Amino acid sequence: MRASALSFRAAVAFVVVGMVWGIVMAISQDHSAMPAHAHLNLLGWVSLFLFGIYYRLHPSLDAARSAALQVRVWILGTAVLAVGVGLLHTGHPVGDPIAAVGSLVVLLDMLLFGWLVFRNEGADADRRRELEPAAATAGS
Ligand code: HEM
Ligand code: HEM
Secondary structure (H helix, E strand, O other): OOHHHHHHHHHHHHHHHHHHHHHHHHHHOOOOOHHHHHHHHHHHHHHHHHHHHHHHHOHHHHOOHHHHHHHHHHHHHHHHHHHHHHHHHOOOOOHHHHHHHHHHHHHHHHHHHHHHHHHHHHHHHHHHHHHHHHHHHHHO
């Protein structure tokens, strides 16, 4: 599966869970798990959907195994972080190390995404430089 397709599908799944969680919080008037809800939505819905858009805009990267790995690791890290923060904020200290692991996983994975973006943007710039003289000659 292309990295973007996986991102979009997982993002939608995360936001459905996140919205149900939000509604449960609102109905119960117990907002103690709010940071877990917030980060589930921000990492799981917003960030994943943004990754998906970037990958969809760059088809060669979209098909690369490194991009699919980045998306899979993000899905895992987001779930671990949300569970850890949720446990921690509902009075279960065991959530602390789980949240710590989740946060390091998403941080390292963001560095991987950053590396993919920098590498890809560099390659794009090289391609444009190669094409521009050819286009100029064709136009004359
Ligand atoms: C059915 C949809 C949703 C419901 C019912 C809902 C409900 C809630 C509730 C009850 C809170 C706690 C507010 C507080 O204690 O101050 C909250 C906080 C938050 N939610 Fe949602 N939420 C929903 C969807 C989303 C989505 C889609 C996102 C992100 C894209 C999001 C991001 C946040 C954030 C960032 C906070 C923390 C806000 C703050 O710092 O005060 N929520 N939400
Ligand atoms: C390694 C990843 C991250 C870690 C460890 C982290 C950690 C935290 C912590 C400790 C808080 C304070 C929570 C509290 O007061 O109880 C917070 C709040 C917040 N963070 Fe993050 N964050 C991360 C990534 C992000 C990202 C990527 C976004 C946005 C896309 C974001 C948006 C927010 C927002 C809106 C709040 C205020 C709402 C809340 O209290 O939950 N965070 N974050």
